[in-house]
Amino acid sequence: xxxxxxxxxxxxxxxxxxxxxxxxxxxxxxxxxxxxxxxxxxxxxxxxxxxxxxxxxxxxxxxxxxxxxxxxxxxxxxxxxxxxxxxxxxxxxxxxxxxxxxxxxxxxxxxxxxxxxxxxxxxxxxxxxxxxxxxxxxxxxxxxxxxxxxxxxxxxxxxxxxxxxxxxxxx
Numbered sequence: 001x002x003x004x005x006x007x008x009x010x011x012x013x014x015x016x017x018x019x020x021x022x023x024x025x026x027x028x029x030x031x032x033x034x035x036x037x038x039x040x041x042x043x044x045x046x047x048x049x050x051x052x053x054x055x056x057x058x059x060x061x062x063x064x065x066x067x068x069x070x071x072x073x074x075x076x077x078x079x080x081x082x083x084x085x086x087x088x089x090x091x092x093x094x095x096x097x098x099x100x101x102x103x104x105x106x107x108x109x110x111x112x113x114x115x116x117x118x119x120x121x122x123x124x125x126x127x128x129x130x131x132x133x134x135x136x137x138x139x140x141x142x143x144x145x146x147x148x149x150x151x152x153x154x155x156x157x158x159x160x161x162x163x164x165x166x167x168x169x170x171x
Contacts, residue, residue: 001052001053001054001055002022002055002056002057003054003055003056003057004056004057005053005056006035006039006040006041006042006056007035009042009054010032010035010042010054011155013032013044014035016031017025017030017032025089026091026127027043027127027128029035029046029047029048029049030044030045030046030047031044032044032045033086033089034127034159034160035086035159036086036156036158036159039086040055040056040058040059040060041053041054041055041056041059042054043081043089044094060071073105073108073109074101074102074105074106074108074109074113074114074117075102075109076100077097077101077102077104077105077117078098078101078113078116078117078120078157080094080097080101081094081097081098081101081117081120082094082157084097085120085124086142091127091128092128093122094120094124095121095125095128095169096122098117098120098121098122101117101122102114102117102118102121111144111146111150112146112150112153112154114140114144115141115144115146115150116153116154116157118137118140118141119141119154119155119157119158119164120142120157120158120162121133121137122134122137122138122141122158122163122167123158123159123160123163123164125137126160126163137165138164138166138167141154141164141167141168142167142168146168151168154168157169
């Protein structure tokens with residue numbers, strides 16, 4: 001469905017879903033994909049599995065879906081996780097990719113990439129209802145020396161910045 005702005009539609013659907021189910025359903029049926037600020041689309045699925053994709057009318061024709069051959073290490077892992085989350089709506093696969101990618105490439109990656117991976121792991125753990133390691137990842141995020149620009153980049157990488165705010169604002 002083409003609309004002028006997707007954010008108000010997403011907000012209405014999430015409000016209605018919270019009212020009906022007590023939370024926003026991001027897996028199973030019905031469900032809604034997470035919305036990040038500035039995104040140009042989201043999908044909602046009804047209990048039967050039918051889906052409606054809301055797309056902003058002025059979405060760029062050359063929308064970048066990721067998969068750049070120039071990326072390596074943790075940057076490539078972050079790009080892959082973004083594709084898995086946003087376009088394939090596979091939170092479990094994104095979680096696995098980030099968890100193993102951070103272990104493999106984290107030590108050699110720039111701090112902002114490590115912070116983005118930690119923030120995404122915190123968010124995905126919450127969504128997947130597996131919060132056991134959130135305090136550990138949050139503490140690692142808290143200890144990172146990030147510039148204001150880095151913090152903005154980390155916040156923009158997750159759909160729900162409120163989930164990481166306690167660790168970014170704790171300094």
